[in-house]
Amino acid sequence: MALRKNQARVIALAAALALTATACGGGDDGDGPGASNNTGGTKAPEAGKKGGTLTVLMASDFEHLDPQRTYVSNAFTFTARLTTRTLLTYDSKPGNEGVKIVPDMATDEGKSSNEAKTWTFTLKDGIKFDDGSPVTCADVKYGISRAFSSQITDGPHYPHQYLDLEEKDGEPVYKGPYVPGPNGGFDKAVQCTDEKTIVFNLKKPRGDFNQSMTWPVWAPVPKSRDTKTQYDRKFVSTGPYMIDSYVPDKSLTLKRNPHWDQATDKVRMAYPDKIVATFGDG
Secondary structure (H helix, E strand, C coil), X not given: CHHHHHHHHHHHHHHXXXXXXXXHCXXXXXXXXXXXXXXXXXXXXXXXXXXXXXEEEECCXXXXXXHHHCCCXXXXXXXXXHCCXXXXXXXXXXXXXXXXXXXXXXXXXXXXXXXXXXXXXXXXXXXXXXXXXXXXXXXXXXXHHHCCCCCCCCCCCHHHHHECCCEECCEECCCCCCXXXXXXXXXXXXXXXXXXXXXXXXXXXXXXXXXXXXXXXXXXXXXXXXXXXXXXXXXXCCCCEEEEEEECCCEEEEEECCCCCHHHCCCCCCCCCEXXXXXXXX
């Protein structure tokens, strides 16, 4: 139940941002998606068109941009939908269709076995980071490992709660990739059977485990580009946009990610050429 409540916080904002991006590329006749027609009804939303700049005014900067630290709804909406792909995500459709979970980086919604204590996902072909390197199971596993570090704070604790890990005093023995220490069963809890197949072993059966896959805490991070706490300022993108410039507490500008492939992504339409978020008075 807690998982559903947390996810529900972001759905309305995600839908709103998707519709705003659609409108950004609309026609120039002054009639928006909800404009009245001559018969007193409303016009159907126009198909989006690529181009232009979407400007977002925000009262303050994001708490975090690092996917393993993203938990607050505005960051989830802005970064998770635009820059960070996950194994599964919410569909970009209005109404009830917008709460439907669909494959994102994964080929399907996951396969459960062992009475829902084991979940297996397969990565699609053609998923790449913003430098053109392919996303592999090892990248997904490494991203998850970061969530256990004491340096990577404030993100959701789904990996801590769900994965079958050794514990001491109710906390996982594993402390992430930055300090030497016991693995605490992490390699058994998260397994790469090949470059595209990732297997999660859970401590208890969870028929809804795949719903948590929509959260960026499970997102891939390439080990070679991990800058620990500084990853907040220059994270690696897998979505249609990547960081162009970022001045904390002032502005964040996203540009198109040249290595994002629409053929692998049926959720994000990526209409604007640029997205600019201005914080406070700018």
